[in-house]
Amino acid sequence: MKWIYLAAGLLFFFKIILLPNPTSQQSFPIVELIVQDTGVINAVSGVIFRNRLYDTVFEVVVFTIAIMGVRYLLANEPLSTKIDQFSDPPSRLLAQLGATIAAIVGIELAIRGHLSPGGGFAAGVAGGTAIGLIAMTSSPEAMQSIYHRWHAETWEKVTVLIFIVLSVLTLSGIELPQGQLGAPLSGGIIPILNILVAIKVALGAWAAVLSFIRYRGLL
Template sequence: MKWVYGIAVLLAALQLIVGEVGSVSPNRAAGVALVEAVEILASESGVPNAVTGLILRNRLYDTVFEVVVFSTAILGAQYLLADEQPTANVAQFTDIPSIVLARVGATISALIAVELAIRGHLTPGGGFAAGVAGGTAIGLVAITASSTWMEAIYKRWRAAMWEKLSVVTFIGVAVVALAGWELPRGELGALFSGGWIPILNILVAIKVALGSWAAVLIFIRYRGLL
C-alpha cells in the first residue's frame, strides 16, 4: 500500500505545480485588484494603514462589539473568581538578572505601546496592538513586583474607572462616526489625519491595556500566576 500513497502524493504535488503555472495571470490580476482596493481604502479613510482604516471605519460597527466582548470577558473573570479565596503563594522572579531584564522589557513594551497608539494609523499597528504591548509591559512588571503594590497602584490611579470611561467614550465616538459626523481628514500621512481614527486608536489602546492589567491582577490574586 505504500506505493499507492506515494503515487497519490506525487499526483497531488504535480497538480499543485500545474495549477500554479496555469494560474499565473489570474494571480497577477488578483494582486493588482488587491493593490487597487488597498489604495481606495486608504484614500477613503484618510490613513495609510489600510488595516486600521478597515477596522475603525468600514468595520467600526463590528469593532464596537469586539471592545464590548473584551470588557465582558474581564467582568466574567471577576465574577467567576469572586467567590474563591485569594492564593497565598505567588510565583514571581526573585533573581536580580531576571528582574532587570523584565523591567527593561517592560519599559520597551510601554514605549512601543505609546508609539503604536499615537502612530498606529500611519504605520503597522493600532489600538489593539498598542493595548497588547501595554498589557505585556504590565505583565512583566507584575512578575517581578509585589502583587499588593500592583493593586495599590491600580486603585490609586483609579485604573478601573479609566477603563470603563474609555469604553463609554469609544462607543460614544463610534456612534457619532457611524451617524456620519466626521472630523477633517487632514493630509494623508500626517500625524493629525484620518478624522476619528486616531482618537479611536488611543481609546482602544487604553481600554485593552487597562483591561489586561485588571486580568493580570485577577489571576495573580486567585491563581498565583499569570
C-alpha cells in the first residue's frame, strides 16, 4: 500500500508541475471589477465591507460575543492581589513609545484603510495593542477609571448597533455616492464602516485587557 500511495503522490506532483493549468490561459480582472464596483482602491476593503458585508456583520457579532464571554468567565474569579508591571525607566519609555506609534498607525489604518493596505480590523488591533502597552506601565485602577469615565462599554455597544444598521441599509441597496476613486471620501459607506469597526475592536480589546489584568494580572 505504501508503494501505491507513493506512486499516486508522484503522479499528482508531476501533474501539477508539467500539465498546464486550464484557467491560466484566461484573464479575469477580478480586482479591477471589485475596485470599479466598490469605488475604493483597496480591493480587500471593498470585499470585506461590500461584497462580503453579510459575513463581516457576523464577524463583528462574534467578536462582541467573545468579549462578553471573557467578562462572564472571569467574573467569578478572585481579583489578582499582585500585578507586576514594567518598573524600570527604559521599559516604561519603550512601552509608551510603542503605544504612541501603534495608536497613530491605528488612526491611519482606520481613516485611510480604503485607500491603502489596512482597514477597520487592523486598525482596531493596533489600537488594542496601544492600550495593552499603556496598561503595562499604568495603574490598573487608573485604566479602569478612564474606561468608566469615558463610558467605553456604552460606546462599544453603540458602535456595534450603528454598524449593523448601516450594514442592513447597505445590503438593502441604500448606498452613499462613491465619489472620486482614490479620494479620501471615496467608497460611499465603506470608510464609515472601517472607522466603526476600528472603534469597536479597539474598545473591545480594551475591555478584554482590563478584565485579564484585573483577574489574572499581566500575562
